[in-house]
Amino acid sequence: MKPLLLALCLTLPAWGADVIVQGAPQLAAAFTAQNVTGTFVLYDLKANTQEVYNAKRAATRFIPASTFKIPNTIIGLETGAVKSVDEVLPYGGKPQWIKEWEHDMPLREALKLSAVPIYQELARRIGLERMQDKVKAFRYGNMEIGTVVDQFWLQGPLKISALEQVDFLARLVQGQLPAKPESLVAVKDITLRETSGTRELHYKTGWTGGSIKPQIGWLVGWVHSNEGDSTFALNIDMPSMEDAPKRLVVAKECLKTLGVFE
16 A cells, blocks of 8 residues: 555544545645645545645644634534624623734624634633534544633644544535534635635634644635535644735645646
8 A cells, every 4th residue: 555545544534434545746836835834635525535745744633723713603503602603792802912803793704803702702602511512523633622611722632633624624515514504504604715716715724823832824624616515724834923824825826736726
């Protein structure tokens, strides 16, 4: 068995065992151009194939940071902690390191601004027991949330790999999560960021900043088109917020190289 296939067969979730995996060395140029180290995984749901750049890293779990806002939204809707993505939630009134976060807002806005205090409020409304039950039901990463309901996706113990990200998103896109269809439709609505012809680009960023080591930048999402859907996950070493724009630049170049979105 080839080294790439062996490595991924040892780390792919059981429910992804039939996926055909192939290396994508042609994506190296996208990372080199931005002088970053990382991984990229594309999961073509129609063909049931994955193209992987940097297989070892793709199988490595990291803290999800703000990419957890996707499942957090679904869980909030499913538990009734929030009535809709347009219900306004309080940010708490405290100074924030990003000034755009300093106002009450709905999840529709909070997801795009990646407003941490809004999603922490949502998590507290969900509560630890319900959150843990849903994270396990979603089979999200290592499924460990610890005892602090508004910190586990920012500081751990929750961790997830790029391979697990694309699998989770595939189940979301295909309606295979244990959630109401309207909850999934709402999340698809607020994650839409760009269109190109008939193709839609949905994504969420994340950064394990502060004192967390290693500092990882995430960008995960999917491309919806009439030809079929593809989920993807990128993570890079990101020691500073100055490198934040590189996540989207690298991800879009990878998608373009693979002929998925441009």
